[in-house]
Amino acid sequence: MSTQNWSAWLHRARGTSIAVPSRGLILGRRPDCDVVLASGRASQVQAIITPTLDGLELLALGRNPTRVDGTAVSGRVLLQHKASVQVPGASFEVELAKTTFWSAQVWTVHPPDGHQYALRRLPYRLGSARSDHLRIDGWPASAIEFHAADGGMAIEFLTTGELNGIPMEEGAIEMAREDDEIAFGSTVVRVGAVGGDARETTVLLGHDGVQSIAFTFLPTGARLDVRFTGEDSSRQVVLSELRARLLAALLQPPSGYSPGDLVPDEILIPAIWSGHSGRTRVDVNVLIYRTRRFLLKSGLNPDRLISRARLGGSTRVLLVPGAQVTVE
Secondary structure (H helix, E strand, O other), X not given: OXXXXXXXXXXXXXXXXXXXXXXXXXXXXXXXXXXEOOOOXXXXXXXXXXXXXXXXXXXXXXXXOEEEOOEEEOEEEEEOOOOEEEEOOEEEEEEEOOOOOOOOOEEEEEOOOOOOEEEOOOOEEEEXXXXXXXXXXXXXXXXXXXXXXXXXXXXXXXXXEEEOOEEEOOOOEEEOOOOOEEEEOOEEEEEEEEOOOOOOOOOOOOOOOEEEEEEEEEOOEEEEEEEEOOOOOOEEEEXXXXXXXXXXXXXXXXXXXXXXXXXXXXXXXXXXXXXXXOOOHHHHHHHHHHHHHHHHHOOOOHHHOEEEOOOOOEEEEOEEEEEEEEEO
């Protein structure tokens, strides 16, 4: 199961830190507040801090001032990274985590009950467990989890299911498209999007993909610097050893293949696993799922970088024509 990535932290001067969960934090003198303020000048509910689609929002409610960077505020304000928040008797510094990503539109799910449910904050988990955000009768516990990435939304399969009639193994990650149908057994949930067109995630060479990529070997893996079409700067991720071998094999394929070509599993297996006895397509699938999940957690839409043939068997890096590839 995926771990929760907090959207932000509040740091106190004495070293105590508290994560801001998706439901938000209540600061005040009332004993059931998330952060209980000891000062008699604080109100029962002094302020509420909540992640929203626009960023981290503070709602000032107290009779005595709540200040942001020394300025008294009223109503709702968005907090910036490193902002200082002062309430009666306490002060905090805001840290906006680098792992915070927001979807560009509001996605929805449509289960068999005929209702529509908005996914306003991600991650969002569906299944039959009491801890799931939306419980779906007939589904396994914690069946899928939705994540935001690059303005779109990804579906992570936490157990084996189907996407548009195609079997998805546990750990599979696919970018969502409007009208996708997710099934476990005979129970189907449809995906929708409102507030704008859903992001087109079918990557077309010459339209979206990798403009330049630099792969640098490290003692225990590799560093990847990637610039996508339409972006001015590169993004950097550090890969573990097996993920590095996968990307190296795709960027430096053997004779007969060029970077960006679909490389068959029988070529990838010996390049990734020396002494590869017993390794199969299943091992390649698992490694690719884990690599895609890592890219997603690092803020990269995996569909813009790596493409796996839907029925398996071959993989490629999505390079636009004329893309620059450096391996060193």
